[in-house]
Amino acid sequence: MPLPVNTDISHFAVVSAMITPAFFLTATSSLLATSNARLSRIVDRMRLDIAELKHPDRAESRGDLRARIALHRKRSRLVLASVRLLYGAVTAFVGTSLAIAMDSVLVWHIDLLPLVLAVAGVLLMLVASICLGREARMALGMLEADLDRQLARDNVGSDGTAPR
Numbered sequence: 001m002p003l004p005v006n007t008d009i010s011h012f013a014v015v016s017a018m019i020t021p022a023f024f025l026t027a028t029s030s031l032l033a034t035s036n037a038r039l040s041r042i043v044d045r046m047r048l049d050i051a052e053l054k055h056p057d058r059a060e061s062r063g064d065l066r067a068r069i070a071l072h073r074k075r076s077r078l079v080l081a082s083v084r085l086l087y088g089a090v091t092a093f094v095g096t097s098l099a100i101a102m103d104s105v106l107v108w109h110i111d112l113l114p115l116v117l118a119v120a121g122v123l124l125m126l127v128a129s130i131c132l133g134r135e136a137r138m139a140l141g142m143l144e145a146d147l148d149r150q151l152a153r154d155n156v157g158s159d160g161t162a163p164r
Helices: 009-053 062-105 112-153
Strands: none
Touching: 009 062, 009 112, 062 112
16 A cells, blocks of 8 residues: 655654563453452452361361461462562563654654663563462462362272272
């Protein structure tokens, strides 16, 4: 499609450059949605353990419940830290788009600002991903411990077979 006669090609370049951070925004939004869902599940599990702690007649020992609640608290703090970092990344990526637009309009050049904001956003995403990885490792450890407890309660070996 031919361009209109008076169209300045640089405007298309600016719009293209402003769209690039949108890909990072999409990835960050996906991580945010996942993180919020994880936080919700952690809180639900912690509430169940707290409710069970109020019933001393249950088979679960109070020490085990308190330890699980403490792990839930650590997990929730990690996920909450990652959510904060991801919101910071969203802010940095939106700032990147705005800085690109401002740089093209204003007579004084702020060439490094979009780059600095984009790098900051990527670094925030990296740290958030590390926090989520640590939380996932803790969740797996809790799952393994729950499975071992259930197998011991059912008198089943760790390989899933009944002892002889």
